[in-house]
Amino acid sequence: MLRRRSTLGFFMALPLIVVLGALVVYPAGYSLYLSTLNKSMQRFVGVSNFTFLFTRDTFWMVVRQSVIFAVTAVFFKAVIGFCVAHFVHNTPTRGQRKWRGMLLVPWVIPPAMSTLAWLWLFDPSYSAFNWLLQRFGIEAIPWLGDPYWARFAVILVNVWFGAPFFMIMYLAALKSVPEQLYEAAAIDGANWWQKLWYVTLPMMRGIIAVTVLFSLIVTFANFDIVRVLTAGGPIDQTHVFATWAFKVGIEGNDIPLGACVSLFMLPILGAAAVVILRDVGRRGAEA
Amino acid sequence: MYPADGPPDKALADRWTWDAFLDAARKCHKAGFPFGIGFGTTADSVDSAGAMFAAFGAALVDRKGSIAVDSDATRAVLDYAKRLAAVMPPDVFAWDDASNNKWLISGKGALIMNPPSAWAVAKRDNPKVAEQLWTFPAPRGPKGRYQPGLNYFWGIWKFSRNKAAAKSLLAFLSQRSSVERLVVASGGFDMPPFAGLRDLGIWSQVAPPKGTLRHYPPSGDQIVSVSGMPAPPAIGVQIYTQAIMTKMIAKFVQAGDSASKVVAWATSELEGLMRT
Amino acid sequence: MIGRALQDVDVTLAPRKARVRSMRRDRRRALYWSYFFLVVFAVFFLTPPAYMLVTSLKSSAEISAATAPWTVARPTAANYVELLTSSVYLTFFRNSALVSVLVVAVTMVISTLAAFSLSRMRFFGSSALATGVFLTYLIPETLLFIPLFKIFALLKDVTGIEFLNHWWVLVIVYPTLTIPFCTWIMIGYFASIPKELDEAALIDGATWLQTLFLVFVPVALPGIVAATIFAFTVAWAQFLYPLAFTTSTDQLVLPVGIVTTLIKGDVFNWGQIMAGALLGAMPPLVIYAFLMDYYIAGLTAGATKG
Numbered sequence: 001m002l003r004r005r006s007t008l009g010f011f012m013a014l015p016l017i018v019v020l021g022a023l024v025v026y027p028a029g030y031s032l033y034l035s036t037l038n039k040s041m042q043r044f045v046g047v048s049n050f051t052f053l054f055t056r057d058t059f060w061m062v063v064r065q066s067v068i069f070a071v072t073a074v075f076f077k078a079v080i081g082f083c084v085a086h087f088v089h090n091t092p093t094r095g096q097r098k099w100r101g102m103l104l105v106p107w108v109i110p111p112a113m114s115t116l117a118w119l120w121l122f123d124p125s126y127s128a129f130n131w132l133l134q135r136f137g138i139e140a141i142p143w144l145g146d147p148y149w150a151r152f153a154v155i156l157v158n159v160w161f162g163a164p165f166f167m168i169m170y171l172a173a174l175k176s177v178p179e180q181l182y183e184a185a186a187i188d189g190a191n192w193w194q195k196l197w198y199v200t201l202p203m204m205r206g207i208i209a210v211t212v213l214f215s216l217i218v219t220f221a222n223f224d225i226v227r228v229l230t231a232g233g234p235i236d237q238t239h240v241f242a243t244w245a246f247k248v249g250i251e252g253n254d255i256p257l258g259a260c261v262s263l264f265m266l267p268i269l270g271a272a273a274v275v276i277l278r279d280v281g282r283r284g285a286e287a
Numbered sequence: 288m289y290p291a292d293g294p295p296d297k298a299l300a301d302r303w304t305w306d307a308f309l310d311a312a313r314k315c316h317k318a319g320f321p322f323g324i325g326f327g328t329t330a331d332s333v334d335s336a337g338a339m340f341a342a343f344g345a346a347l348v349d350r351k352g353s354i355a356v357d358s359d360a361t362r363a364v365l366d367y368a369k370r371l372a373a374v375m376p377p378d379v380f381a382w383d384d385a386s387n388n389k390w391l392i393s394g395k396g397a398l399i400m401n402p403p404s405a406w407a408v409a410k411r412d413n414p415k416v417a418e419q420l421w422t423f424p425a426p427r428g429p430k431g432r433y434q435p436g437l438n439y440f441w442g443i444w445k446f447s448r449n450k451a452a453a454k455s456l457l458a459f460l461s462q463r464s465s466v467e468r469l470v471v472a473s474g475g476f477d478m479p480p481f482a483g484l485r486d487l488g489i490w491s492q493v494a495p496p497k498g499t500l501r502h503y504p505p506s507g508d509q510i511v512s513v514s515g516m517p518a519p520p521a522i523g524v525q526i527y528t529q530a531i532m533t534k535m536i537a538k539f540v541q542a543g544d545s546a547s548k549v550v551a552w553a554t555s556e557l558e559g560l561m562r563t
Numbered sequence: 564m565i566g567r568a569l570q571d572v573d574v575t576l577a578p579r580k581a582r583v584r585s586m587r588r589d590r591r592r593a594l595y596w597s598y599f600f601l602v603v604f605a606v607f608f609l610t611p612p613a614y615m616l617v618t619s620l621k622s623s624a625e626i627s628a629a630t631a632p633w634t635v636a637r638p639t640a641a642n643y644v645e646l647l648t649s650s651v652y653l654t655f656f657r658n659s660a661l662v663s664v665l666v667v668a669v670t671m672v673i674s675t676l677a678a679f680s681l682s683r684m685r686f687f688g689s690s691a692l693a694t695g696v697f698l699t700y701l702i703p704e705t706l707l708f709i710p711l712f713k714i715f716a717l718l719k720d721v722t723g724i725e726f727l728n729h730w731w732v733l734v735i736v737y738p739t740l741t742i743p744f745c746t747w748i749m750i751g752y753f754a755s756i757p758k759e760l761d762e763a764a765l766i767d768g769a770t771w772l773q774t775l776f777l778v779f780v781p782v783a784l785p786g787i788v789a790a791t792i793f794a795f796t797v798a799w800a801q802f803l804y805p806l807a808f809t810t811s812t813d814q815l816v817l818p819v820g821i822v823t824t825l826i827k828g829d830v831f832n833w834g835q836i837m838a839g840a841l842l843g844a845m846p847p848l849v850i851y852a853f854l855m856d857y858y859i860a861g862l863t864a865g866a867t868k869g
Contacts, residue, residue, distance in 0.1 A: 008771055009684025013692060016677035016742060023739045024699045027710040034710055039562050056559065057552070084604050087597040099601055101855055106608050108851045110800030112818035113840040117611040120618065120833055124378045125389040128614060128632035145378020147541070164608065172863030214700070221703030224802045228822060233328055234380040235537040242705030242803070249709050250807065251528055254562070262706040269701050385831045392627050412627035 028266075034259040041256060049260045058236055058244075063264070066240040069151070070220040073158040077219075078212055080159065081166020088167070089174045100168065107164040115228040118157045119144075122229070147237035150230050154238050157225050162218075166211055173207040174200070213276040217269055241265045300427075300507065305342060308426040309371055315397040316374035322398040323375060323390040325382030326368070326537055328530035332382060334435035335400045336532040337514020340364050342428025347526055348518035348557060356553045360430075361535075362546050368536040380537045392416055400425070400435070403500050407474050410495075418495040422503045436511040438480055475500045525560040612841075619643070619838035626833050642838035652839065654813050655820035658730045660846075662816055663798040666737040670794040674742050675787070678749035679775050683761065693750070696743050704740060708807045711736060715808070730814045733805055737798050744797075745790035748861055752786030753779060789861015792854055796847045817843040 038045045053059045088099050106114065121128050122143035130140035143153050181199045190198065201208075223242035226232060232239035232247060239247070241261060249258015312322040325332035340346070345360035372379065376390075387399040392409045394416050399405060409417035425434050441460070443453045459465060467487050470477050475489050485504040493500050505511050514532065515523035526532070535553050538544045544552070618626065620638040630636075646652045680686075681693050715726035726732045756779060764774045780787060805819045812824060821839045825832065851858060 006684060006686035009680040009686040009689065012676040012680035012684070013686075013689070015673040016696070016746065017692065019673060019738055019742060020696070020699050023711070023736060024702055024707065027707045027714060028702050030714060031706060031710040034713060052559070052562070056555070080604075084601070087601050087604075090593055090597040091601070097856075099605070100859065101852075102605050103601075103608055104851075104855075104859070105612060105848070108796065108847050109612060109844040110802075110818050110847065112800065112802040112822060113844045114611055114615075116822065116836060116840045117615045120837065121611065121614060123389070124376065124382065124386050125393045125395060126626070126629050126632070126833075131629070131632050142376075142378030142381070145376075145381035150381065160608065160611070168859055169863055172859075217700060217703065221705045223705050227802075230381065231328065231383075235534055235542060242703070245705060245709065246803075246807075247529075250712075252525060255709055255713060259709050262709060265703065265706060266701070269703075273698075273701055389627075389831070393629055408627075412624045 031259045031263055034256050035263055037256045039254045039256065049256050053257070053260055053264075058239075059261070061236065062239045062241060062244045062261070065151070065238065066220060066265075067268070069155060069158075069222075069240055070216055073155050073162070073219050074212060074215045076155070076159045077162040077166050077215060078208070080163040081168075081211075082170050084163070084167045085170035085174055088171055100171070104164045104168055106161050111161055111224045112228060114161065115157060115225050118153070118160075119229055122153055144230055145234060147234055150234060150238050154226055154229055157229060158219060158222065161225070162215060166215070169207060169211050170204065173204045177203045209276050213273060216272055216276075220269060221265060295507065300424075303424070303426050305339070305367060305426045305428050309367070309374075312371060312374045312398075318397075320395065320397040321375050322371075323382075323387050323396040324371065324379065324400055325387050326372070326380050326533045326540075327382040327386070328533060329382075329384045330437065331384045331387060331401060332533045333514050333527055333530050334437065336368075336536060337512065337516075337527075338400075338425055338433045338435040339368065339428070340514070340532055341433035341510075341512050341516065342426070342430060343367070344428075344430035346517060347515065347531060347553065348522050350517040350519070352519050352522065352561070354554055354557045354561075356557065357550045361550060363429075365536065365539045365546055365549065369540045372536075372540045380533075380541050391420070402478075403474065403476050403503060406499060407476070414495075420499055421496070422500050424502060424505070424507070424509050427508070431510055432508050434505050434509045434511045435514060436478070436505075437513060475503065478504060522557075522560055526557075529556070529560070531556055531560075612844075615837045615841050618833055619835075619841055621834050623832060623834055642832075642834040643842070646835060646839055646842065651812060651824065652820070655815055655817045656842075658815065658820075659799060659817040659843075662730055662733045662737065663795050663846075665731075665734045666741065666798040667791055667794045669734065670738050670741040670745055671787070671791055673738065674745040674749055674790060675775070675780070677742075678746050678753050679779060681746070682750045682753040684771075696746055699739070699743050704803055707739075708803055712807055727808055728810050728814055730809060730816065732808050733801070733816065736804050736808070737801060740801070741794040741797050745794055748790045748793070749783065749786050752783040756782050785857050785860050788854060788857040792850055792858045793861065795850065799847055 034041070035049055036044055036046055037049075084103060088096055088103070091099065120126070124142065124145060127140070127143060129143070134140060141149055144150050177200060181203070182195055185195050185199050220240075221242055222240060223246070226238055226240055226243045227246070230238045232243045236244075241264065245258045245261040248261055249255050252258075315321055324335050326336065340361075343360045343364040345356075345358060345364045347354070347356045349355040379386075382390075387396075387401055388405040388408060390396040391399045391401075391405050392413050394413065403422060406417060406420045406422070409420060425432060441457055443450055443457070447453060460469075463484060466479050466484050467489075470479065470487055471489050475493055479485055479487075485506070490500040490503055491498060513523070513527075515526040518526055531553055535549050538552060539546065539549045614633070617633065617635055619642050620635045620640070622637065622639050622641060625635075625637060677696075681689055681696075712727070715732065719725050719727065726735075760778055760782070761774050764778050769777065800818065801816070802818045802822075805816045806823075809815055809819065812820070815823065821836065821843055825836045825839055
């Protein structure tokens with residue numbers, strides 16, 4: 001009986017194994033192989049593509065930018081999601097449904113489409129934001145022209161897109177914190193800040209860790225928003241790994257080099273995953 | 288240059304140099320309607336930068352394939368670009384192909400470097416601006432009057448199965464009558480590559496204002512060149528798509544790097560492009 | 564705790580009433596501030612879609628005039644009409660719909676079977692597989708698109724089948740993006756179904772497959788609906804894979820089609836682009852409007868079931 005169960009189980013999971021093996025694991029390994037070839041993919045050159053990359057200033061700039069972009073965006077997404085979840089949680093339950101509905105809209109619209117709207121909002125000649133600023137006598141801002149404003153714009157659009165996801169997760173988690181804990185804290189004389197720090201946050205540690213990790217991975221590997229908004233400019237100052245890999249690999253006709261750039265993401269993502277999951281595991285054991 | 292059908296004014300043409308261009312740019316900036324030359328990474332910007340580099344005689348890679356970016360001509364172009372950027376909108380470094388069109392059509396700008404698509408869209412969306420537009424040749428630099436251009440071509444695959452038919456199609460499309468129909472259909476935007484085909488009537492006919500495209504076809508001392516010349520094609524293509532020239536300008540002007548640093552950066556990029 | 568409560572009772576009535584009254588006032592103030600910030604964030608989140616709508620109703624001339632970006636003076640449906648009667652745009656829509664529906668079907672079949680197997684059956688390596696599924700998320704699509712591109716080109720040389728530049732190649736690659744998360748959602752739901760239920764079914768003589776379809780699927784329906792919506796939304800919104808793998812206009816899906824064809828060289832038609840983008844966002848938005856509760860419930864299943 002047990003043996004029959006395990007073979008049937010194996011076969012039911014087989015499509016999953018095949019799909020992930022053939023289309024994720026194998027290409028990842030193939031990517032490693034590609035990165036050891038020369039530009040025209042005819043000679044084996046070992047790690048010289050990587051050593052070449054390490055000598056390029058642009059590469060280190062992209063590394064720095066990707067990390068800053070991912071960490072900043074995830075931080076703001078988490079904080080805004082957390083705060084907005086609290087605000088929704090404070091309103092009477094009957095009205096919460098429509099607030100949740102409205103606030104989740106950015107996450108439902110395909111990012112390539114909504115980024116077009118932002119591109120138009122930031123347009124050098126026709127920006128609707130600049131129109132508003134000029135009505136108040138403030139000078140127009142080169143949203144996508146100045147490197148620092150361009151980075152701000154890219155982070156802003158990413159936060160706009162991702163914060164609703166955090167909000168919806170944290171709202172559900174907030175609801176699952178038992179009311180008695182808050183009452184106990186209130187009786188002990190805790191104010192709202194202490195309730196937050198000693199009751200809410202510890203109870204939500206697991207979900208916070210998982211959402212932050214998930215978002216770090218997705219944000220770090222982001223392509224759509226940067227590609228449509230700035231295409232990596234100006235002067236490559238908003239390039240992240242994905243867009244630069246596309247530029248170097250496909251537009252620059254050097255596929256092995258593009259593969260190298262993409263591969264460099266893996267160790268960073270892996271390290272982040274290990275750190276965050278280990279933290280969750282440890283807390284879970286404590287709790 | 289103006290009016291359209293007047294006799295060629297050699298004195299005016301001689302005066303129309305990049306220095307005169309800068310002078311005019313300063314005056315228009317002061318009047319509140321600056322020039323708008325993009326220094327982004329898309330085709331329009333790279334074309335304009337390429338024309339500037341060529342006019343000053345600054346080549347990135349020479350005909351034999353050696354890196355030649357470290358030269359006085361390069362430093363002269365960078366210097367010029369800095370002076371020009373000072374009187375242009377600050378976000379030209381992020382302009383894409385449509386930005387200069389929008390700049391002109393919105394009535395905010397006085398001059399852009401573009402084929403007649405901007406005029407055609409203005410005719411549709413903002414006729415008041417359209418009837419004040421005029422197309423004329425690029426300025427002359429120390430090494431000549433270089434007009435940015437990008438040639439498209441047709442080819443037949445070696446493995447194609449009906450070469451005879453394909454060849455006769457191409458022969459037909461190269462006839463003057465076919466060329467004329469294509470150019471008319473594009474409203475004068477398409478430019479035949481051969482000088483003998485450039486006397487079609489359409490450019491004198493479109494209006495308003497009459498004669499606005501009369502000087503669009505290159506003539507006289509204009510040299511149509513592709514940005515990246517005279518580098519060998521494989522490298523030139525990469526110089527173009529990676530927008531090395533506009534990035535050099537952006538680094539010098541926007542990031543404030545020194546000329547030596549910019550040249551060093553360009554050299555390392557070009558070495559990267561030459562990898563096999 | 565009880566001692567302190569008794570102490571409270573000792574205090575005279577007046578201060579206690581004051582404490583109650585101030586508590587109600589505190590709650591009301593918290594409520595007003597909450598509503599205030601909710602409105603601020605709602606404006607922030609809804610401004611871009613609203614602006615898309617406003618721009619899509621403007622004619623090209625009105626947009627170029629740039630007199631009042633936030634309002635429409637002379638609304639026109641011309642942009643929508645042009646798009647909906649253009650065969651190019653309708654091709655994009657058709658391709659997107661075909662790809663998304665097929666991907667959802669493939670994903671749901673594979674995920675449901677795998678989730679059932681991983682939550683109920685033990686076989687060699689099943690727990691490693693469960694972690695492995697999560698780990699595949701660490702390998703982003705931005706890493707895989709280059710080798711996949713090369714692999715498809717090689718497959719064409721070997722088998723003669725042209726994978727690249729056909730819309731159905733997307734049906735092969737999209738499931739890698741949807742299956743891990745859908746499997747994860749459904750493992751959560753299946754795991755919460757009490758074992759007594761399948762034991763009861765087995766005693767009644769049902770096979771495993773019958774148990775799956777007649778017992779699990781109905782009970783875990785919210786999770787299944789949520790996974791379906793998620794798979795559809797992800798498939799519809801994909802940008803990188805179609806950008807890399809499809810180039811001919813008649814093979815493009817909506818997101819790539821709008822960005823690459825409506826933006827022709829240097830002539831932008833923002834009214835049409837915004838109309839196209841809004842229409843392109845319609846299917847996920849409509850599904851979301853009707854099935855919002857299922858979607859949210861499914862997403863947050865992980866939050867509460869851990």
